[in-house]
Amino acid sequence: MRGTVANVALVAFLLGAVWALWPSNLGGCTTLTIVSGHSMEPTYYTGDLVVSRCGEAGVGDVVVYRPARENGGRVIHRVVGGDAETGWRMKGDNNDFTDPWTPTADEVLGVARLHVPHLGAVAAILLAPLTWMSVLVLAAAVLMWPSRRATAGDDAPDETAPDETSTDGTSPDDAVLDDAVPVGGTR
Numbered sequence: 001m002r003g004t005v006a007n008v009a010l011v012a013f014l015l016g017a018v019w020a021l022w023p024s025n026l027g028g029c030t031t032l033t034i035v036s037g038h039s040m041e042p043t044y045y046t047g048d049l050v051v052s053r054c055g056e057a058g059v060g061d062v063v064v065y066r067p068a069r070e071n072g073g074r075v076i077h078r079v080v081g082g083d084a085e086t087g088w089r090m091k092g093d094n095n096d097f098t099d100p101w102t103p104t105a106d107e108v109l110g111v112a113r114l115h116v117p118h119l120g121a122v123a124a125i126l127l128a129p130l131t132w133m134s135v136l137v138l139a140a141a142v143l144m145w146p147s148r149r150a151t152a153g154d155d156a157p158d159e160t161a162p163d164e165t166s167t168d169g170t171s172p173d174d175a176v177l178d179d180a181v182p183v184g185g186t187r
Contacts, residue, residue: 029054031064031109033076034120039092040076047121050076052110057088062112065090065103074109075099084108 022028035048043062044050052064057079064076065088077099081089087102125131 029110031074032123033064033074034124035076039095040078041094043078043093044076044115045117047118047124049116049120049123050112051114051116052076052112054109055111057084057105057108057111063088063090063103064109064112065101065107066109067101067103068107070101075101076112 019028023030023032031052033050033052035044035050036046038046040062050062050064052062057063059079059081062076062078064074066072066074075090077090077092077095079088080091080098082102084105087104088108089102090099091097092099
């Protein structure tokens with residue numbers, strides 16, 4: 001019974017996590033943004049990770065939006081005026097000018113909800129193609145490296161070979177025993 005309850009709790013947690021983290025580019029409500037640039041300092045710095053969720057934006061909110069004419073680029077700035085229907089006026093906290101775009105509600109991907117300093121820099125390294133190529137090369141090297149057993153088997157004597165004996169009928173192992181000094185005594 002306890003195992004069943006634990007399994008149900010785990011499944012519920014995983015479903016909740018999937019729902020909460022399902023990315024907006026796949027129809028979900030969450031957008032992860034790695035900050036790049038200085039326009040939002042001192043609120044956000046380059047390398048910070050910002051998690052935004054869909055919802056109603058208002059003046060004063062920091063939002064992530066995708067300008068229609070900018071080929072998929074995203075901007076994270078603060079709403080300083082306007083409205084969702086005619087377009088929001090946007091401005092970076094460190095800028096002395098407003099953005100040239102006025103995104104409407106359908107261009108806003110989400111309102112900033114969580115900020116994790118420096119985590120974006122780590123994520124950028126983990127998501128870089130060079131990192132993944134290095135991991136693949138290392139994995140291939142480990143898989144193709146000869147095992148110790150195969151190497152040891154090549155140098156080991158063949159167990160099916162007959163024992164070597166000297167001309168007096170003794171084996172090389174007998175010679176080692178003849179030269180041994182008894183414990184506690186001398187020769």
